[in-house]
Amino acid sequence: MxxxxxxxxxxxxxxxxxxxxxxxxxxxxxxxxxxxxxxxxxRETSADLELLSTGNKAFRDNLAATDPGLLKKLTDEGQSPPFMFLGCSDSRVSEGTVFNAKPGMLFTERNIANQFQSSDTNSQSVLSYAVAVLGVKHVIVMGHYGCGGVAASIASTPRTQIDAANGAVQNWIEPIREIFRTSDRPEIVELRTKNAGKTDIEEPEINEPGFRALVEENVKASHYALLKSGAANSTTITGRSGENGPIGDVFIHGWVYDLANGEVRDLGISVGPPGKTIPTAPVSAVAKSAVNSVDAHATPRKRCERLCMAKRSLSGFFGKTVG
Incomplete structure (x- = not known):
């Protein structure tokens, strides 16, 4: 029945x-x-779905005209992407669109506010597979100005009863709230001071300096967390197997995307194997004050401790990749 x-x-x-x-x-x-x-x-949805159908046809027609053998090659030989991309789930920052990338170029992990958290097994597995199996050359962590997840971490937490969906989002962005609460970057301190005492803090305007600064600091936090990750330790990397051969040098970058003009900017925090020259990204750099903001207000001892920790993390990450 x-x-x-x-x-x-x-x-x-x-x-x-x-x-x-x-x-x-x-x-x-x-x-x-x-x-x-x-x-x-x-609801009438055929018109909406037609957009996807039309887009797929345009994609296939363009590939047939510009690189007709690409899809067959990727099917027969598998993927060997040079890049791993960790970005935001925001529909306005699709990596394939932003970089005008063809299939097979970017191995991707996207989530709200482009975070890399030690408890997130999905991000950990993507990183491990990208580096240890696919042999990517560059890992790119990219945030974007106007990020909704970062904006929500500045605003007041919901006062009404939080449902399961909203609760999941609030839990996910808590690390960014912590950055906002503790950062000593001047723009963030100023915004935090301005919000002090308010009972109902709204999300900031897109051009608010403190908001933009927090976007950048969040990228740096994910970049650093990725370096410390055990998902790509020396054992995993040196033990890589597959058709792509021995592991090569891996470089990790931190970038930020500007929604207003489509430009990608370099935060100047790229790292690579000890003793290796870090490739210069041919993209615009953010203001030098933003690049140096992490150490601008730290004591000499604190800066030294941070540098030593970064070196230890890099040694663990790259292991025996340095010849």
Whole structure:
């Protein structure tokens, strides 16, 4: 009886969703064998989906004209991307679009506010696979000005009862809230001071200096957390197997994207194997004050401790990759 009911419901829903409607309609479906009814909202979605279909055709036509053998090559030989990209899930910062990249160029991990957290097994596995199996040459952590996750970490936490979905987001951005609470970067300190005493703090304007600074500091935090990660330790890297051969040098960069003009900027925090020259990224650099902000207000001892920790992390990350 229950199986029949399920078939009946699916058939009814399919007929409703397939019916051409131009305004939202709410219909009630009476489920056989149940007292309560199920309400289904039917919307006209064919026009929206047509955008994706049209885009896919344009993608295929463009590849056929510019690189007709690429897809077959990737299918036959597998992937060997030179880059791993850690970015934000924001629909405005798709890495394939921002870098005009073809298939096979970027191995990607995206999440809210481009974070790399030690407890996130997804990010850890992506990093490990990218470096230890695929042999990427560059790992790029890229944030973007106007990031909603960073903005939410500045605003007051919701006062009303938080549902499961909102709670997950609030938990995820807590590390960024901690950066905002503790950072000694002048722009962030100024914004924090301005917000002090307010009971209802709204998300900042996109050009607020403290907001932009926090976007940059969040990239640096993920960059540093990635360096300390055990997902790509020396054992994993030197033990890499596969068709791509022995592991090569890996360089880790921190960039930021400007929504307003589409420009990618370098935060100047790139690192690589000890003794190796770090390739210069042919992108604009952020203001020098922003690059140096991490150490600008630290004591000499604190700067030394940070440098030593970074060196230890790099040695663990790159292991025997230095010849």
């Amino acid at each position: 229950h199986a029949f009911s399920l078939v009946f419901v699916l058939a009814a829903i399919s007929s409703i969703l397939a019916h051409p409607v131009h305004q939202e309609q709410r219909r009630e479906i009476r489920v056989i064998g149940r007292e309560q009814s199920t309400k289904v909202v039917a």
